[in-house]
Amino acid sequence: MEHTYNGMPANELTNVAWRKSRRSNSQGNCVELAELPDGGVAVRNSRFPNGPALIYTRDEMRALVLGVKDGEFDGLLV
Template identity: 40%
Template sequence: MGGALWRTSSYSGSNNNCVEHAQLADGRQAVRDTKDRESGALVFDADSWQHFLTAVREGTFDI
């Protein structure tokens, strides 16, 4: 993921509850915890990214 342009989500909360997003060169999407960047990132292909966003928006994302 070298060279990825990471952006802090505009939906991130205060108190360091932030996530960052990057679109990778191959079209995949990556998300990581701003507080713990060294732990890696979740990486999604296009279909999985859309499913993830839909679940978050609808409140059905379950961890």
């Protein structure tokens, strides 16, 4: 696989399967995630699938998901 880096064009990530949340809406307000061969996770804006991808390590994604589950970011939704 090619070298991955934050901000790389998402369409340069080949052989990955992008997944969208079931909570995504018809207005396109959603993000998509793809597991990378090295165990990392790529994130992109579904409205701009060829735009930049943010690349996170497995530990970074774990910290984010656990923080969301614990309600640490609920204040951002009000």
